Amino acid sequence: MDQQLRDHLNTLFTPYANREMVGELKEELFVNLQEKYSDLKSQGLDDLTAFQKTIASIGDIQEILDGSAPPLVHMDFSMKNLAQGDFKDVAVLDGKFNSSNLRKADFSGSNLVNSSFKSSDCQEANFVGANLSGALFKGTSLKSADFRESILDKTEFRNSDLNHANFDYQVLKGTVFQYCSMKRTSFRGATFHQVTFQCQLKHTDFTGAIMDKLTYALLKGSKADLSNVTVR
Structure with missing residues (x-):
């Protein structure tokens, strides 16, 4: 059969x-x-x-x-060479993209709620407009990745390379950044609601950002330049 x-x-x-x-x-x-x-x-x-x-x-x-069609659930794309893969506008809930080559992959407009990207190469990946709520990036290479207009509610970035990544004018709610490399990462004009940072942010750009007092307090201890932010 x-x-x-x-x-x-x-x-x-x-x-x-x-x-x-x-x-x-x-x-x-x-x-x-x-x-x-x-x-x-x-x-x-x-x-x-x-x-x-x-x-x-x-x-x-x-x-x-x-x-x-109705979203696919639990699809596993782990340990595969998917460089420059076309995932535009797909719906994969609780998907697994672990230990895969996703360099320059296009995830724009995709629904990737609760998906996992552990130990994957996502350099220069396009996540513009993607729903990444509850997604986990752990040990992930995200250098120069583009997250503009995406949904990052309770998304977790842990032990990942976010150098030169773009979060400009993004709205972040409950997002976690823990032990990530964030040199030249851009949050220009972004809005922060209870976002957690445990990273060195001396070279991270927060120009024009808007944030709550809790997020501001966390950032003050991370050597971040907060001279051009608004606290509300």
């Missing part, structure tokens, strides 16, 4: 063979379909009925590729 599932997926994806990330998505769907088929069999369905119900659950491939 596994081969029948693979053959069916290959047929469905044939028109989209040139699209980015088709191979990864097809493999993830195959694993999900195997689990679906096994579950239906355990309910007492015969082979043919279980197979028909399984393939009927796939939905519209075009919608999945365009990101208009």
Whole structure:
């Protein structure tokens, strides 16, 4: 039955063979379909009925590729070479992008709530407009990454390289920056609400930033230049 599932997926994806990330998505769907088929069999369905119900659950491939389908959950893109990968406007909740090459990958406009990027190379990655609420970046290389207009509610950056990263005019709520390298990181015009910093920030740009008293108090002890910020 596994081969029948693979053959069916290959047929469905044939028109989209040139699209980015088709191979990864097809493999993830195959694993999900195997689990679906096994579950239906355990309910007492015969082979043919279980197979028909399984393939009927796939939905519209075009919608999945365009990101208009219901969000994918728990997809695992770990330990893969996805440099310059096209993840624009995708929806992957609780996804795993650990120990992968994601240099210059495009995540703009994507929904990546609660996703994990541990020990990955995300240098120059584009996260503009992405929803990264609850996401975890730990031991991640994010040099020159662009986070403008993204959602960073309770996002955690731990032990990561954020040198030259761009957070200009960003609104940060409950975001955590712990033991990160932040040389020439830019927060120009950003707004801070209960943001935690445990980093050396001597060369971080906070020009025009607006922050609450708690965030300001934390930053004062980190050698940050706060001469051009507003406290509210």
